[in-house]
Amino acid sequence: MSLTADIKYGIHVLAFISWVVIFEILCGAIPVGKDTHPQIDPIAEYGWIGTITLYLLRFASLLVLPQCICNMLGLLLFNSFKEKVQLKAAPLLAPFVCFRVVTKGDYPDLENVEKNIDICFEAGIENFMFEVVTDKAINLPSRQKVREVVVPTTYQTKTGAKFKARALQFCLEDDVNVLREEDWIVHLDEETLLTTNAVSGILNFCEGGKHDFGQGVITYANGDIVNWVTTLSDSFRVADDMGKLRFQFSIFHKPIFGWKGSFVVTRFKAERAVTFDHGPEGSIAEDCFFSMIAYRDGYTFDFIEGEMHEKSPFTLWDFLQQRKRWLQGIFLTAHANQIPTRNKLFLALSLYAWAFMPFTSLQIFICPMFPLPRCLLLDAAVAFVGAVNLYMYIIGVVKSFSHKCRHNSWRLLLYIVGGLFTIPFNICIENLAVLLGMFGDKYKFYVVNKDIERDSRGPSPSQTPLLEV
Template sequence: MLSSRTKHILHCLLLLTVITVFEWCSGGVKLGDQINDLDPWERYGYVGCVVLYLLRLLAFLSLPQVMFNFIGLTIYNAFPDKVTLKGSPLLAPFLCIRIVTRGDYPQLVRDNVARNMAKCTDAGLENFIVEVVTDKSVGLSTHRRIREVIVPPLYRPKSGALFKARALQYCLEEGPNYLADTDWIVHLDEETLLTENSVRGILNFVLDGKHQFGQGLITYANEDVVNWVTTLADSFRVADDMGKLRLQFYMFHRPLFSMKGSYVVTQGWLTALAASGGVAGDLAIFNSRHHRSNTTRSIPATSSHSGDAGNK
């Protein structure tokens, strides 16, 4: 059985091999007789040559993200070992696992709520609740650790937030909100499934207390695939998570490029602050201008999506 370090070294070697072969086959790297002395200024003229060079320079716009992805995929272990708890779950602060949905797939929501609650219990988590925020009732069973919040159709937040941000804002209003500023919220989509490793990672993150904002890795196609095309398209986001996003959170503690809207862990006060971003918050609910230095970090654990984009 290969160790995680060996797997990561093989992964890096494969990545370098793929890049080298692609560069050679595409003509990016030319050796020996392949080198030619074509003068582009003479061949295409000054106007044509300038246009062609400008078009080629456009490729450099993605260079920062490409570099972050490459560095993140190589300097951080892509095959981490099983997460070990660094403290007792009994000492963990209160956790609210908040799932946001439109309520179009009630059976999916009910199944995933049951599975997520079971994973939390198996990981030893005691002080938690699973909360579903929905536009339409999904018929959740009555349980002391399950709460269903239905957003009124006529509700209009003062910030003018829409869609998912509107639902999250409703949870922060004086009536529906029951959380203290020191409580933690784990934001999930309706199709996101927790794993025992992700629960342990969240516990370690909140027990550590160094950061008030975290984001974890989400993997796809872990169960029955509904649509292979959308599944493969979603799988690209895993590499983005493991490269660019992990590097920006681990090294800079800031969302320099982007972040996901699911598997986001925040403290109550920070959530209330970020959700006040107004209409602009609909596209990025937690606006980067609200983040302070040294408050954001990647959570070293993985959650998964049930099925793929076909479930949405």
Template sequence: DADQPEYWRDRRVTLGAWWKAGEKRLGSRELGTHTRRLDELTPSPLPNLIFCLVILCLRPARTAAMLSSRTKHCLHCCLLFTLIAAFEVCTGGVRLWGDGPAASLDPWLAYGFAGTILLYLLRYLAFLSLPQVLFNFVGLTIYNAFPDAVPLKGSPLLAPFICIRVVTRGDYPQLVRANVRRNLETCEKVGLENFMIEVVTDKRVGLGPMKPPQQRRLRETVVPPTYRPKSGAMFKARALQYCLEPGINELADSDWVVHLDEETLLTENSVRGILNFVLDGKHHFGQGLITYANEEVVNWVTTLADSFRVADDMGKLRLQFNMFHKPLFSWKGSFVVTQVSVYSYLV
């Protein structure tokens, strides 16, 4: 920014660089409405570290932008380890100050045989979630939780045809039209050429009118209320099954389908990730990360509850797909990338 001091405009340094070079910066530098005289810094690292923490507190947004993705991930891991350690100490899992009077308690005498068995069974139930907890922990630590921008590994012109399929009941047509328009613009910004956006709905939503180059990339498929698939699928699966019926399906076996919900918005990084996945061609199914509360928050309670789904994506699902290439525990029903040939064979 033009109104920012020279130091902020000309230098992008890490926290470690601030620490080491603190004694070399002389004179005054304005940090927003706060001023510090840097010539008061001594060669000792402690005052410089304190100064760095002050910067982190005063300018969190700018500081976050200056930190590298690896530094952010290291700070994230430190916070995770700190929370786990604090939880163990506070709940008595790790006793730093002796065992206390409960260590001499004999449960067989205090609660009887039936009571002791019941209490131990309740405690052992917690181990049922241990595999998923371990996968979440490993996935959140060994993979970078703050990745950089996704680079394209090939030309979008050489990518196979991609159908972005949005499934909706059609109760909110204005929302569907707005999100389709935004997703279409995002794909065009990335340079995606061989694609279309298909809306599969129970009620007609009316995607047009748009400019002719954009209108030809849109398709609206209305599922008849009388349609009953042979598999007995219902709801969303019923709509997806209808798209594969002869006379309805217009995709070739080499094409790809990206399944989205009506409220899901694509980002440029996600489109690049999809392109890299289909250009690579090693796997027939892919799963993407979905984040929440990226725009206006309507209900903070449900938004915070959804944050667990993001952690599940970045931990357990990321590990099982990247390392084992199998859905060992689960996978989501949205942001699934599928090749048509395998998709049709399975259903």
């Protein structure tokens, strides 16, 4: 017997709360029974410098605390197990929607465009088009509702925006744009696959018209899985969408932690006002930079129900380079003079929580070797961070893989165990990304290969994904 969405949600809430409490007890943050914690004088034991260093490391672990709180609230307050998004109005009356895909044009076989068009028709939407923006002409087959936009090599933005930001800005130019101010744009990656639920969620968001920007959940385990390690690792990102992203958009209606670059829905008038033309520093993580500028200018955001499907990186090298670029792009965003501190404060906390990972992850070994006197509040906060982050992998796997094992709970359990086993790998990759990102050239844009046939052939020398300013 299949469980209803409400029952699944109830089990999840109970499991999450129980897990946090049990983890706090196991870590000794909640004393149970006789207190066996060593009573030591840290200054006498480690000296002033050693004591200060140990406490700084402990407090550095709490840089991620705001994220963990928002993830917890998002996962507890909202039911993410609903299987059907109900349309609030007739799709034939929906506003015009442009689905925009940006590609370099090296590989013209964009079969996902065809699939996504069929999904739109299946969802009942008629008032839409797909716009493929490319650096090189790919001569898409002539089909109704498809427009190809080629970005000239001579095109330059006013501030010198690069890469994807440059292409997106080109679409906003008066002599290129064909949209009206009240139309909507849905930004997709090349490999993004729509679902009827996502289309319904987008239509509900656009028809509501209350907010200018929106975003929803992306999962990575649909279809054939190319790399199990990276896909299981990305289950954390799925949980992040379900938790932090949903909470910030549903409660605050602001991108206090930024947002992703796909499943982005924008009102055309607002997108053109914010623009993607923010110089080289706004071109590495153009999505994050855009959200901060929109936040600065007072635009509001909302969460969109439904989910889209994408692929995790196919190789560990791509996985590493992807994380490195994100770190560098967020670093440039968090240090941009155009964005006031009040708008990027929580983004900066997230950045430095990530940047300090090579130090904070060492606490797995440091805490047992160099114990500190008990401080219930500090110990509970650190344990809470660990509990939430571990549970994120579990719920992310459940969300991503439950469709593959509807009639086999043991198989889902194996996926969960697999997700937990990828944590050491993920920590190593994130730490390496920090080292390469913080000390490397921050103005390079690495394009992750997510074409299965292309990946099996390998890139040719002329198709290297690494672009330089």
